[in-house]
Amino acid sequence: MAIGFIRGTLDWFAKLGLTVRDDAPKTVDIAGREWGEPVDGMALSIQQIRKEDPAQLPSISAAIRNVSGEQRRFEIPDWLLFYSFEITGPDGKRVGPTAFGRELLKPERHQRRIVVDLAPGQAVETDIPIGSIFEMRASGEYPVRISASLPEGGAATSNPIAIHV
Numbered sequence: 001m002a003i004g005f006i007r008g009t010l011d012w013f014a015k016l017g018l019t020v021r022d023d024a025p026k027t028v029d030i031a032g033r034e035w036g037e038p039v040d041g042m043a044l045s046i047q048q049i050r051k052e053d054p055a056q057l058p059s060i061s062a063a064i065r066n067v068s069g070e071q072r073r074f075e076i077p078d079w080l081l082f083y084s085f086e087i088t089g090p091d092g093k094r095v096g097p098t099a100f101g102r103e104l105l106k107p108e109r110h111q112r113r114i115v116v117d118l119a120p121g122q123a124v125e126t127d128i129p130i131g132s133i134f135e136m137r138a139s140g141e142y143p144v145r146i147s148a149s150l151p152e153g154g155a156a157t158s159n160p161i162a163i164h165v
Helices: 002-015 099-104
Strands: 042-048 060-066 072-076 083-087 114-118 123-128 141-149 155-157 161-164
Touching: 042 141, 042 155, 042 161, 060 114, 060 141, 114 123
Parallel strands: none
Antiparallel strands: 042 060, 060 123, 072 114, 083 141, 141 155, 141 161
């Protein structure tokens, strides 16, 4: 009975455009990615994740890469709080979070800390279901960028992308 409940809950999340995974860390293919300007030895990249179903809400892959020549180790609150999102709607106005997104982005929901430990040239990637977190329901183009505050005090910004809804 518990397995049925879990599967039902995961199916419900999937309908919202969310997935729950416990995958091993994956190797980030940095060759085909565009990157923002490096800051403090770190660079950010985003790209849209191809939809498996036309009704699926947009998701992005966000990657941070150590472009310095030395090991980088720092602690962040959580990936969703580490990144700041800049999403503009087809009307040219900044897009706000959905009701679900407002709940998800509350700092009190993210108590754990994540240690990021990157060798020179290494990157780590996070899949983010931005269509569930931000209001992206109107048809048109949504310019997207992310930024992150780095431990040395700088802020890295990703490459820009455009998501068509």
